[in-house]
Every structure is written in C-alpha cells, then in structure tokens.
Amino acid sequence: MIDYALIFGFVAISAALMMNLWRLAAGPTVMDRVVAVDTIVVNIIALIILYGIWVQTTLYFESALLLAMFSFISTVACCRFVLRGDVIE
Amino acid sequence: MNPYLELLIAFNIVVGAFFIAVGSYGLIKFPDLMSRLHGPSKATTLGVGGCLVASMLHVAALEGRLSIQEPLITFFLFLTAPVTAHFVAKAHLHTQVDPETELPRPPGRYGWSTFESVEDEAESAENQPAKIS
Numbered sequence: 001m002i003d004y005a006l007i008f009g010f011v012a013i014s015a016a017l018m019m020n021l022w023r024l025a026a027g028p029t030v031m032d033r034v035v036a037v038d039t040i041v042v043n044i045i046a047l048i049i050l051y052g053i054w055v056q057t058t059l060y061f062e063s064a065l066l067l068a069m070f071s072f073i074s075t076v077a078c079c080r081f082v083l084r085g086d087v088i089e
Numbered sequence: 090m091n092p093y094l095e096l097l098i099a100f101n102i103v104v105g106a107f108f109i110a111v112g113s114y115g116l117i118k119f120p121d122l123m124s125r126l127h128g129p130s131k132a133t134t135l136g137v138g139g140c141l142v143a144s145m146l147h148v149a150a151l152e153g154r155l156s157i158q159e160p161l162i163t164f165f166l167f168l169t170a171p172v173t174a175h176f177v178a179k180a181h182l183h184t185q186v187d188p189e190t191e192l193p194r195p196p197g198r199y200g201w202s203t204f205e206s207v208e209d210e211a212e213s214a215e216n217q218p219a220k221i222s
Contacts, residue, residue, distance in 0.1 A: 001092075004149075005099035009106035009140070016113035016133075023116050023125075031122055031181045038173055039116055039129040042166070046109055046140045049159075050102065053147050060160035061144075066163055072169040079176035083183055 002053070009050045017043050034078045041071035094150050098143045105139025108132045122181050130174035138163055179203055 007080060024036035045064045052060040079088050112135075115128025145159040188193065188204045195201060 001095050001099045002102070005102040012106035012110040016110045018205075019113040019117045022218045029122065029181075029185060031177055031184070032125065032191070034180075035122070035125060035129055035177055036116065038177075039113060039133055042129065042133050042137055043109060043113065045162070045166070046137045049137075049140045049162075051146045052108075053102070053144055053190065054099075056151060058152075058156060060150055060156070061162065065158060065162050065165070068165050068169070072165075072173060075173045076176055079180045082180045 006050055006054050010047070013043055013047050013050070017047075030082060031079075034075060034082075038071055038075045041067055045071075094146065094189050098146050098150070101139050101143035105141075105143065107136070108139065108169065109136030122185070123178065126174050126177060130170050134166055134170045137166055156186060157214045 020036050020040045020043065024033055024040070027033045027036055045067050048060050048064045050068070067083065080087050109132070110133030112128040115132065116125055119125045119128065141159045141163045145156060148154070148156045148159075182188075182203060188201055191202060199205065
C-alpha cells in the first residue's frame with residue numbers, strides 16, 4: 001500500500017515541479033522567480049524524503065536538512081540584494 | 090508491518106503530495122505576487138510536513154527507534170517559511186508598489202513602518218517647526 005502511495009507522491013511532486021518551472025520561466029518580476037526557486041527546493045526536499053521511504057534508508061535526511069538551510073539562506077540573500085543592492089552591509 | 094500503521098503512512102504521503110501539488114498549482118494560477126505567495130508559504134509547507142511525518146512513522150516502524158532528523162527538518166521549514174514570505178513581500182512592496190497611491194493610509198500619526206520611520210517623522214518635524222505648532 002505504501003508503494004502505491006509513493007508512486008502517487010512521486011507523480012504529484014513531479015507535476016508540482018513542472019508547474020514551478022513554468023513560473024520560474026514566465027514570472028514577470030524577479031521576486032516571482034525567487035518564490036519559484038524557493039518552492040522548487042521545498043518540493044525537492046519532499047521528493048528526497050519520499051525516495052528515502054522508497055529505498056528504506058535514513059541516509060538522505062541530512063541532505064534534505066542541508067537543502068532546507070541553503071534554500072532559506074539563498075532566498076533571504078536574494079531579497080536583501082533586491083531591497084538594498086547589497087547582501088551584507 | 091502493522092497494516093493500520095501502513096495505512097497511516099500511506100495516508101500521510103497522499104495528503105502531503107496532494108497539498109504540494111495544490112500549492113504549486115496556486116503558484117501558477119494566482120494573478121499577482123501577493124496572492125501567489127500564499128501557495129508556497131502555506132500549502133507546500135503543510136505538504137512537506139505530511140511527507141516528513143510519514144517518513145518518521147516509517148523509520149519508527151522499520152527500525153523501532155525515533156529519528157531526530159525529521160522533526161529537525163519540519164521545525165526548520167515551519168520556522169523559515171514565514172520569514173521567507175515576509176522578506177519576499179517586503180521586497181515586492183519596495184520594488185513594485187507605490188505607497189502613496191496603491192496602499193491605504195494606516196490610522197494614527199505614522200505611515201507604513203517599512204516605508205517611513207518615526208525618526209524620519211521627527212527629523213521632518215524638527216526641520217519644519219511651524220507645521221506642527
């Protein structure tokens with residue numbers, strides 16, 4: 001039963017990633033693209049977690065944690081750059 | 090594995106993936122950026138939380154121990170999603186929106202705190218003393 005749920009999850013998250021790519025390509029402003037990249041990383045975290053359930057290992061959780069941290073830091077850096085013209089003042 | 094636990098894990102995975110798809114659909118469907126922020130910052134965070142709860146239950150059923158990584162990831166994501174949304178909204182306000190014409194004036198003496206500060210108000214009052222008296 002978990003296998004069918006995982007297949008549904010893979011399909012749904014892949015469709016979500018395609019929609020995020022559309023927003024990344026078509027977004028009219030810079031902030032739209034920043035939101036799209038942030039959502040892409042969150043979706044990839046979910047995909048990594050589901051793959052960890054699929055192969056029955058706990059090896060991939062640290063990479064998911066690292067991706068969460070990098071997503072937050074890069075989004076905040078992009079917003080600071082758009083706001084102030086500099087990342088660290 | 091216990092079939093009820095298996096059903097619970099499958100339910101969490103399906104709900105999480107559904108909410109992730111809904112949040113990303115909102116990202117391409119809504120008309121402007123302030124509406125578009127709702128999808129990723131609420132629905133997608135809930136979806137990732139569902140997937141992480143499923144993974145935590147799966148590890149607990151498989152190895153008989155509670156893993157510490159999934160609560161850490163959930164805590165971190167739920168902590169950083171509002172901060173990210175706030176930063177994006179603030180950058181959007183400062184780059185795309187004119188505060189004089191497109192935003193309502195808040196009640197009270199001072200305007201929007203992200204556009205004008207109390208110190209600016211005090212300086213302008215010092216420079217023009219006839220205006221406040």
